[in-house]
Amino acid sequence: MSCDWNRRDCLRWTAGSAVPWLANIGRLLAAEGERSATRAPARSIILLWLAGGPSQLETFDPHPGSRIAGGTGAISTAVKGIKLAEGYPRLAAAMRSVSLIRSMTSTEPDHERGTQLAKTGYTPDAVTVFPSIGAICCHELPAQGADIPRHVSILAGSWPSQGGFLGSEYDAFQTGDPAHPVPDVHTGVSNARYRRRLEDLAVVERAFAARHGLHAETLGHARLADQARRMMSSEQLRAFDVSEEPASLRRAYGETPFGRGCLAARRLTEVGVRAIEVTLSGWDSHVDNHAAHRKLATTLDPAMAALIQDLRERERLDTTLVICAGEFGRTPKINALGGRDHWTAAFSVALAGGAMRGGVVIGQTDPDGGRHVPDPKTFADLHATILKALGINPAKENVSPARRPVKLSEGNVISELLQVA
Amino acid sequence: MCRRDWLFGAIAVGALLSIIAMLFPRATATRRSAARLVASRTPSANPMVHAAEALDKALPVARKHTARRRVEFADELTVARRLALGLVGTIPSLEEIRWIEEQPAEERIPRWTERLLADRRWADYAAERLARAYVGTEVGPFLVYRRRRFVSWLAEQLYAGRPYDAVVREMIAAEGHWTDKPATNFITVTIEPQHGPRPNAARLAGRVTRAFLGLRLDCAECHDHPFAPWKQDDFHGLAAFFGPTRQGFGGIEDGQDQYKLLNRAMGERQQVDPKVPFGAEWLPREGHLRARLAAWVTDPQNKSFGLATANRVWALVCGLPLVEPIDDVTGETPPALSVLADDFASGGYDMRRLIRGIAFSEAIRREGREHVAKGDSAEVSALSNSWSAFPMSRLRPEQLSGAILQASSLVTIDRESPVLVRFARLVSESQFVGRFGDAGDQEFDERPETIPQRLLLMNGQLVQERTKQDLSNAATRIALLAPDDATAVETAYLAVLTRRPSPAEQKHFVARLAGARRNERQSRLEDLYWSLINSTEFAWNH
Numbered sequence: 023m024s025c026d027w028n029r030r031d032c033l034r035w036t037a038g039s040a041v042p043w044l045a046n047i048g049r050l051l052a053a054e055g056e057r058s059a060t061r062a063p064a065r066s067i068i069l070l071w072l073a074g075g076p077s078q079l080e081t082f083d084p085h086p087g088s089r090i091a092g093g094t095g096a097i098s099t100a101v102k103g104i105k106l107a108e109g110y111p112r113l114a115a116a117m118r119s120v121s122l123i124r125s126m127t128s129t130e131p132d133h134e135r136g137t138q139l140a141k142t143g144y145t146p147d148a149v150t151v152f153p154s155i156g157a158i159c160c161h162e163l164p165a166q167g168a169d170i171p172r173h174v175s176i177l178a179g180s181w182p183s184q185g186g187f188l189g190s191e192y193d194a195f196q197t198g199d200p201a202h203p204v205p206d207v208h209t210g211v212s213n214a215r216y217r218r219r220l221e222d223l224a225v226v227e228r229a230f231a232a233r234h235g236l237h238a239e240t241l242g243h244a245r246l247a248d249q250a251r252r253m254m255s256s257e258q259l260r261a262f263d264v265s266e267e268p269a270s271l272r273r274a275y276g277e278t279p280f281g282r283g284c285l286a287a288r289r290l291t292e293v294g295v296r297a298i299e300v301t302l303s304g305w306d307s308h309v310d311n312h313a314a315h316r317k318l319a320t321t322l323d324p325a326m327a328a329l330i331q332d333l334r335e336r337e338r339l340d341t342t343l344v345i346c347a348g349e350f351g352r353t354p355k356i357n358a359l360g361g362r363d364h365w366t367a368a369f370s371v372a373l374a375g376g377a378m379r380g381g382v383v384i385g386q387t388d389p390d391g392g393r394h395v396p397d398p399k400t401f402a403d404l405h406a407t408i409l410k411a412l413g414i415n416p417a418k419e420n421v422s423p424a425r426r427p428v429k430l431s432e433g434n435v436i437s438e439l440l441q442v443a
Numbered sequence: 444m445c446r447r448d449w450l451f452g453a454i455a456v457g458a459l460l461s462i463i464a465m466l467f468p469r470a471t472a473t474r475r476s477a478a479r480l481v482a483s484r485t486p487s488a489n490p491m492v493h494a495a496e497a498l499d500k501a502l503p504v505a506r507k508h509t510a511r512r513r514v515e516f517a518d519e520l521t522v523a524r525r526l527a528l529g530l531v532g533t534i535p536s537l538e539e540i541r542w543i544e545e546q547p548a549e550e551r552i553p554r555w556t557e558r559l560l561a562d563r564r565w566a567d568y569a570a571e572r573l574a575r576a577y578v579g580t581e582v583g584p585f586l587v588y589r590r591r592r593f594v595s596w597l598a599e600q601l602y603a604g605r606p607y608d609a610v611v612r613e614m615i616a617a618e619g620h621w622t623d624k625p626a627t628n629f630i631t632v633t634i635e636p637q638h639g640p641r642p643n644a645a646r647l648a649g650r651v652t653r654a655f656l657g658l659r660l661d662c663a664e665c666h667d668h669p670f671a672p673w674k675q676d677d678f679h680g681l682a683a684f685f686g687p688t689r690q691g692f693g694g695i696e697d698g699q700d701q702y703k704l705l706n707r708a709m710g711e712r713q714q715v716d717p718k719v720p721f722g723a724e725w726l727p728r729e730g731h732l733r734a735r736l737a738a739w740v741t742d743p744q745n746k747s748f749g750l751a752t753a754n755r756v757w758a759l760v761c762g763l764p765l766v767e768p769i770d771d772v773t774g775e776t777p778p779a780l781s782v783l784a785d786d787f788a789s790g791g792y793d794m795r796r797l798i799r800g801i802a803f804s805e806a807i808r809r810e811g812r813e814h815v816a817k818g819d820s821a822e823v824s825a826l827s828n829s830w831s832a833f834p835m836s837r838l839r840p841e842q843l844s845g846a847i848l849q850a851s852s853l854v855t856i857d858r859e860s861p862v863l864v865r866f867a868r869l870v871s872e873s874q875f876v877g878r879f880g881d882a883g884d885q886e887f888d889e890r891p892e893t894i895p896q897r898l899l900l901m902n903g904q905l906v907q908e909r910t911k912q913d914l915s916n917a918a919t920r921i922a923l924l925a926p927d928d929a930t931a932v933e934t935a936y937l938a939v940l941t942r943r944p945s946p947a948e949q950k951h952f953v954a955r956l957a958g959a960r961r962n963e964r965q966s967r968l969e970d971l972y973w974s975l976i977n978s979t980e981f982a983w984n985h
Contacts (some may be wrong), residue, residue: 132635148649148661171894190893193880205878207725207896210907215970219957222974225951229944230980234811234835243892243979424659424768 040301041299061183063413064343064376066291067159069141069299070284070326072318072348074133074306075369079354080107080315080372081322083124083387090354090391094312101381102133109319118376118381119330119339121439123404125385125395128226128350128366133306136349136366137181143405143431150250150422154183155405156297158430161185164413168294169256171195176283179301187362187422194299200264200286208253232405261289265330271332276324284325288332291342305348308361322346330374343376347404371404377411377441384436402433410435454819463924497786498804501778515810517545517833521985522808523555524941526983528838529760530556530769531564533570533845536855537917537938556802560795563602563858569794570598571841573761576654576770579613580881589621589628596625607752607792608741611655615737620694628696630688641689644702648682655740657751657772658722673720679704680718684736697731740790749784751775753797757783760801762836764985779806779830809833811985835985837892842984844875844905847976850939851909853917875905892982900977910972912965924966928956931968939975 057410079085084107099117106114113120132138135146142152153161162173174196175182185192197204209216227244240259253259264272264285275281283300290298302322307314326346333339342408352362368387374380385397406416409430416431490833498897519527520535523543527535537545539558546554559565574594600610614629620629629650649661660678679702686702688695698880703712717736719726725742727735741748750772757780758764766772768839772780787797801807812832838846848868849856856868900906912919917938925931936944944952952971959967975981 131638147654148646149659188640190880190891193893193895195895197877206895206902209902216968219970219973219977222955222970223977225948226940226974226978226980229948229980230985233945234813234985243897243982246892246894246897247901247977250894250901253894253898254902 026108040293046086049180063341064411065106065163065341066295067156067297067343067345067376067408067412068284068287068291068329069156069183069297070322070329070344070346071141071179071299071301072322072346072382073137073301073303074348075136075350075352075364076305076348077307077311077315077316077352078124078218078368078370078387079352079362080312080319080395081104081110082122082372084108085387087387088389090356090389092312092356104381104383107315107319109316110323112323116327116374117329119334120372120380121378121382121384123373123384123399123439124368124387125398126347126351126369126371126404127398127400128369131350131364131366133349134181136364140347140349141181141183142186143402143433144428149424150426150428151184151186152428153186153188153192154194155408156186156194156299157185158409158414159296159412159418161188161194162409162418162430163296163412165294168258169252169289170258170261170293171253172296174287174290174292174295174298175301176200176286176298177279177301177303178299179303182301183297183299187428188420194297197262200225200262200280200282204262207259209254241360260288261293266287271328274324274328276321276328278325280321280322281325281328284329285332288329288336288338288342291338307352308357308363310361311352311356311360311362322354326372326374333375339375343378343408344374345404345408346372346374346442354388368395368398373439376408378439379441382439383425384438399436400433402431404433405431406433407436407439411440447688459924498779498782498800498806501782514957516805516808517810518942519548519551520941521811522552525761525833526552526556526559526802528558528842528846529762530568531845532803532839532842533849533856534941536849537934538855539852540937540941552808553803556799560798564589566598566602569601569759570594573597573755576755577629578937579652586632589631592621593628593632596628597835601794602711604793604795607787607794608748609792611748612734612737612741615651615740616731616734618694618696624694630685630695631690634690642688642690642695643683644682644685644688644916645678647685648678651736652681654755654756656745656747657754657766657770658720658747659768659771659773670845675718676718679715681720681736683715684732686715686717695734696970701741704852711908743788746784747772749788749792750780752792753780753783753787756794756797757801760798765830806830807833811835833985835983838901838982838984840876840879840881841872843879843900843982844872845972846981847875847905848872850976850981851898851917851972853920853938871908872904875899875903878903900982906976910969910976912962912969918968918972919965922965928953931956935968935971935975939972940978940980 061129062334084094085091086094086096086105095108097108097111097114099106099114101117104117104122106117128136128139129145130139138146138152139146140255141154141156143155144150144152146152156173165172169355171192171194173183173185173192175196177198178194178196183194184190184195211219260266264282267285272282272285273401275285280300280302287298287300302318304314304318326344329344330339333342333344347436348369351365351367354366355362357363368385385395386398387395409416414428414430416435418430420430422428456850496627520540520543523535524538527533527539535684539555542558543551544556571594574590577597578590578593580590595609609915610626613626617626617629619622619630630642630647633646633650634640635643645661651661652658658673660673660681683702687697687700689698690696691698702715704715717732719736719739722739722742722745725744726739729735730738737821739745749931751770754764754766754772755769758769765777766774783797783800786791786800790796809830809832811834814834848871852864854860856864857863860868879896881894909916910918914920918935921934921938923933925934927948932949936942936948955971956964956967
């Protein structure tokens, strides 16, 4: 398995793509929805994970002037007829690339179970640990010569994406703020000394294998240590280092951990990472909902909008699917502390890129805050749609350790969102 | 002032001497008396020894193996390491290894077992591990406190040696407030405040059957299982025992409500009557529903209770259950498990007795072999009979962090340790386990090691901090105090791998240390520690 990508290739690639930028203007002017039906499916997904459950009313589904809005206003977007909550001007400008599902529903009002459901598309159960969507992508799609893990969780929250029954090798690799070095990949000693340590380790390994009549390989330790070393010395690690990007671009994403995370996510897709989740926490606004959401919007809006624009300018938006979601929404009713509580009846998810159409809205919520929504969608439906966009058949089955056949997703593809249904 | 200097000097010299005493073992009088104390609690007429003998007879000797060679046994220190990992979740300290080696040869393992069982660390560790099956590892805002309260209560019960059937009855049937009746947290952790004051009856029914009876009845929650004998009615009949349970002003209490099940096809709620899936004759007629269920679960005729508990405790001690998966003992029962379960029941459900049965048996002394799992049911049953050797298993994350901390300390880290040491252990452990990944209540599923885990051991903070040159770290102490290179290498091997180096290893590392002085010697010892901690041997229970 040779490494096809390294930093130099990346630079060459990005430089190459910057020159014919002018030629792109024509394409940018063309309607977003009109693409050839033979386009390649998406190759990577970036999940912007809003941990805690964002309020749909203060993000993607405002009801300005209504009782449930509690004073939250709305702004117009680049797509006529679609409004976003105030605080998202940059995303509003990019709306032609973004679609919304406003009729998402969940059955799990608890953070942990809700997160599992959202990330796996399955209701958590005591016997089977379901794989997250990112793990499924890595499992289904071929490796692209990545030395670094193909499933990455930046600013991993309490329940990062996991491989579940596909195996812990599909768990997301967890990193922190890209402003800091990637954890655990620096030896902290000189190369000579490190080599000596590895020689010493081989002596101990041989003794153990001899005593137990094992082949040194049997327990997989040496192979893993090799892979770990390959990762430690890989040029691809630089994809985590956003300081290599121009300052103006870093400012566009926002000088926040989340903004840097989104920028690193884009860089990671370029070295063959299949699935990246970037977590933005703090949405669990049981107290003073509006203030919390106003503050978070200043982080989410620039980061998400810059990510979409950056991908588009690099001609990678078609092959990279961006999903912005949390585990549930928040109650239309504002509680005594000015907060909103957990609400699973109707909330919003935003999607951009990949094989998705832009400027589409699925479902609508009751301006009076009623539970009932027409055309409800589940996380299983969302997963089926994501898989379809990646060119993966959602009905394909894996077999769980309890020998139960498990479909990649049991949901129905939301074909209105896809360019090619 | 002068007097203080003298005092300080005396303390420093005393500390140094005590460390040196450990590096050059000389049996001291106090150690001998400690040994006698424990010995008096280890009568060879212990009834458990008979149970262990019966167990040995029931243990299979794989035909394939006997044809080729005899069953081989691991050396004592390896067995001591297995027991320490199983009972207190860490490896023996150098201090403890010296103690073990001072005991008469034939008494070493029994005395070591007794010493571990008398250690409060055992109760704490066993409670934490058992609690995974009882209350899960979820970390919601209220759950953390409830879970912690539950675990410390369970540890108290284990330490006090309370019969285990009574402990389980209290979990299922307790009434009262979660703070002063900690057992009620078995119930309260399933309450989802958004859903009202009721516990989740379905999850409770699932936990009761899996954890206490070794039945995966909750597979039947949504549909009749195609192969298992359990039907949906069995599951919901059991859940109905928790129907009246609610959280009121007095804490967990039982009202008059009945369990209602949403029939999705009809769109309405149907009342379900409480019903046990088998053994209806053991169900008492009197009492509130949960108390009746508790009595049924722990009825001496309900063999599933003993089998499920013995299988789980076997897994805690040995790293893998006797029957896999751990919470499904419905199939053909291996004779060894029946022997253990019967002895557990007839001995009054004494947890320590159950553990002694395993610890004194041959199974834990047999030579370590690679464990091959997975596959179809034929292979699984073959596996449950494969204890002709001790199957190797990967250390759990908390065992690994416990072992790293213990290896870098020389003296035992336990409840007697200074508060700062224990606090540091807790903090480093939770950081390490967080990054390593905790399998929660699925901890006995086979999970291969991952690259990030390997990286964490090779370059992670815990290993770096615990091996670097620092007077509080064992590597540095050994470098400073060992009289010669051979002793230094041997001491490091004992502290990290609980064994002495092979001649080849000894030669290699003595050569590494040769001629190195001061700082250089300390950094060589640091490298030795790094290599030992990063070995396959360290990361496995073998």
